[in-house]
Amino acid sequence: MNPKRNIYLKKKTLAEARRVLFETFPGFGTMAVEHISPEEAVGRVTAKPLFARVSAPGFHAAAMDGIAVPAAVTFGAGETRPKALTIGTDAFWVNTGHVLPRGTDAVIMVENLNPVDEHTVEIEAPAFPWQNIRKMGEDIVATELLFPRNHRITPYCVGALIAGGIFSVPVRKKPVVVVIPTGSELVDWRHAVLEEIRPGQVLESNSFVLSSLVREWGAEPVRQSALSDDVEVISRAVAEAVEAGADLVLTVGGSSAGTEDYTRAVIETQGEVLVHGVTIMPGKPVLIGRIKASPVIGMPGYPVSMIVAFEQFVGPLLCRMLGLPEPERQRVLVETTRKIPSKLGVEEFLRVKLGKVGDRIVATSLPRGAGSITTITSADGIIRIPNHLEGIKEHETVSAELLRPLSSIENTLVVVGSHDNTLDVLADYLRAGYDGAITLSSSHVGSMGGLMALRRGVCHLAGSHLLDTEDGSYNVSYVNRFLPGMAVRIVNLVFRDQGLIVGRGNPKGIREIEDLVRKDIRFINRQAGSGTRILLDYRLGRLGIDPGAIAGYETEEFTHMATAVAVLSGAADVGLGIYAAAKALNLDFIPVVTERYDLIIPAEYMDWGPMRVLLDTMNTAAFKERVEALGGYSTRDTGKVIL
Numbered sequence: 001m002n003p004k005r006n007i008y009l010k011k012k013t014l015a016e017a018r019r020v021l022f023e024t025f026p027g028f029g030t031m032a033v034e035h036i037s038p039e040e041a042v043g044r045v046t047a048k049p050l051f052a053r054v055s056a057p058g059f060h061a062a063a064m065d066g067i068a069v070p071a072a073v074t075f076g077a078g079e080t081r082p083k084a085l086t087i088g089t090d091a092f093w094v095n096t097g098h099v100l101p102r103g104t105d106a107v108i109m110v111e112n113l114n115p116v117d118e119h120t121v122e123i124e125a126p127a128f129p130w131q132n133i134r135k136m137g138e139d140i141v142a143t144e145l146l147f148p149r150n151h152r153i154t155p156y157c158v159g160a161l162i163a164g165g166i167f168s169v170p171v172r173k174k175p176v177v178v179v180i181p182t183g184s185e186l187v188d189w190r191h192a193v194l195e196e197i198r199p200g201q202v203l204e205s206n207s208f209v210l211s212s213l214v215r216e217w218g219a220e221p222v223r224q225s226a227l228s229d230d231v232e233v234i235s236r237a238v239a240e241a242v243e244a245g246a247d248l249v250l251t252v253g254g255s256s257a258g259t260e261d262y263t264r265a266v267i268e269t270q271g272e273v274l275v276h277g278v279t280i281m282p283g284k285p286v287l288i289g290r291i292k293a294s295p296v297i298g299m300p301g302y303p304v305s306m307i308v309a310f311e312q313f314v315g316p317l318l319c320r321m322l323g324l325p326e327p328e329r330q331r332v333l334v335e336t337t338r339k340i341p342s343k344l345g346v347e348e349f350l351r352v353k354l355g356k357v358g359d360r361i362v363a364t365s366l367p368r369g370a371g372s373i374t375t376i377t378s379a380d381g382i383i384r385i386p387n388h389l390e391g392i393k394e395h396e397t398v399s400a401e402l403l404r405p406l407s408s409i410e411n412t413l414v415v416v417g418s419h420d421n422t423l424d425v426l427a428d429y430l431r432a433g434y435d436g437a438i439t440l441s442s443s444h445v446g447s448m449g450g451l452m453a454l455r456r457g458v459c460h461l462a463g464s465h466l467l468d469t470e471d472g473s474y475n476v477s478y479v480n481r482f483l484p485g486m487a488v489r490i491v492n493l494v495f496r497d498q499g500l501i502v503g504r505g506n507p508k509g510i511r512e513i514e515d516l517v518r519k520d521i522r523f524i525n526r527q528a529g530s531g532t533r534i535l536l537d538y539r540l541g542r543l544g545i546d547p548g549a550i551a552g553y554e555t556e557e558f559t560h561m562a563t564a565v566a567v568l569s570g571a572a573d574v575g576l577g578i579y580a581a582a583k584a585l586n587l588d589f590i591p592v593v594t595e596r597y598d599l600i601i602p603a604e605y606m607d608w609g610p611m612r613v614l615l616d617t618m619n620t621a622a623f624k625e626r627v628e629a630l631g632g633y634s635t636r637d638t639g640k641v642i643l
Helices: 013-024 156-161 204-215 231-243 261-272 303-324 406-408 421-432 447-456 476-482 513-517 531-543 560-569 579-584 609-618 621-630
Strands: 033-036 066-069 085-086 092-094 106-110 114-116 120-121 146-147 169-172 176-181 220-223 248-252 272-276 287-291 294-299 331-336 347-356 358-366 381-385 397-402 412-417 439-444 459-462 488-502 525-526 576-577 588-603
Touching: 013 272, 013 303, 033 421, 066 476, 066 579, 085 358, 114 358, 114 609, 146 381, 156 204, 156 406, 204 220, 204 248, 204 303, 220 439, 231 248, 231 261, 231 287, 231 294, 248 303, 248 421, 261 287, 331 381, 347 397, 347 412, 347 609, 358 397, 358 412, 406 412, 412 447, 412 609, 421 439, 421 579, 421 609, 421 621, 439 525, 459 579, 488 560, 488 579, 488 621, 513 531, 525 531, 525 560, 525 588, 531 576, 531 588, 560 576, 560 579, 576 579
Parallel strands: 176 220, 176 248, 248 294, 331 358, 412 439, 412 459, 525 576
Antiparallel strands: 033 169, 066 092, 066 106, 085 120, 114 120, 272 287, 287 294, 331 397, 347 358, 347 381, 381 397, 459 588, 488 576, 488 588
16 A cells, blocks of 8 residues: 555544544443342442342341340339349340340340349340341341442442342443554564664553553453554454454554554545544544444554543543443642643643642643653643633643542642752652652752742742852852742752763763864753753853854753763763763763752741651661662762751
8 A cells, every 4th residue: 555644634622522422322321231240240330220139137136235125124224223134034145136036126235234143134224115226127128229220339339239139230241442553663562672672663552551441441451462554454453353343442553644544544444434633632643433333443652642532532432331420530729830831722631740839739730742651650630721722821720630639649749940860769768658648749940940949839849959150069059049038948968970971881982071062972951040051051161162062052851861861862972960860871971070969948848747757768778878879979968957
């Protein structure tokens, strides 16, 4: 087949695309019925109303240990007029759960009895009818409705089913969803040798993510092996899935407008394309079609696009098949920490980090790339920007859907500023201890960005390594200049080695900063406002080097690890960063300076519970040993209050 670039059909809004999907496949609770045991029924959806076959309890039962009595024989008893009862005549020993002896209608607890002898007890208070008794049918009455149809069975429900005599539960069959990953570049991770993966090859993970989502939403995934970009091969696989009776077919990749995106052609030749392209971001390339009576959905190849498309189309369709309402996430009001532009005419699903700072929940935008799975694994919430807006203003209050419990967000330490690998170590220790209740959420915007975030009151602490070029000190003068009047503590986290990160074996023979102006060298820089950028500009100024003479000076990364990755990939020959980043990727390192990396903490948060835990963790021997093992770090002043 000759390569031919697709053109999107007229893109639809999210609401329009959902309407088309649900009108084309309108059934609700359409799955066939099967019968399973109560113990297998958790998570399944009832297909019929369930009525109790027996009462529970099925007899009058003692609710306490003691004696069962006819209440009438106890009338008149008091502290000054105790009444004697004869065991076996007008009183009968019972334990909790025992059948009530014939002729009795009350139970007196054993602790309210005064034994006289083995045949006689005295009581000092009368009993009233049905005292301490579970009446027959108190919990369940035979023939009463236990659960209506379209009810999802929980572990609690199992007890009611068994107690009500329902040992065969009619449930809706799980929809069978066939997942077909496509792409000649895909490699099966189960058989891959990491060292042998070539540039252009990709570990196939999307079908495993999709299968897990399908299972989580109550359906049964059938995952197929990845197919090459061959329209006939893909077409045959889709046709076979439809013929085999799949309730839903999902192709993964190939739904966009590239010359090797064949999903649209596959559906057009066998059925009908209903939607191709939706005005959402991420998720635009989703393709919805019908082959015979089966829905076939082309999922985007970028993982975040795929996940958004699943949650907006596939998951809701599965709910309708099962007869369930579409679930809704908890929403909270949040305040944005900065202006967030967005494209007019596109509804954006913005991934954000959240944390409660003071009496507000603040939201910081994560990178927006649809291909970065970590932008959703590290997200705390989703802000949906409507298609009629061009973005969100700084400090604007908007609604966010929570991806984590609110209690977790309220115990999140929000750190903004310079990136350092020890923050990841600290985050791990916080989650490992203290019942996992405390989370560290870090955003890497550079040291100056961290100070500005403190000034705006949108974080609990900032990471900083700002060099004062006048006296060689770190951070203090910047705090005095940019946070005047704010009571803060400067607490040392680490000393660390900064230097030039170069390829293994230093193929370009780089020795010092002066080499950056060489014509055969390409540099990767850090963003303006970062401590590393300030250090570089200071050194260049002292050496009289024009930054414009350095190839790559304008190319920026936001973390030390990203700088190291740029060198490892060959995108750059050298970058300025920390030794730990070079060591992590097996790169060479040329030391330039040992610098102090501090945490700037407003005094008002020093006694806050999670902050005390963080400070205590920093001072543990285990944390310091793990940091030192990273290489290029000293913990000699870790935990020390500098200011």
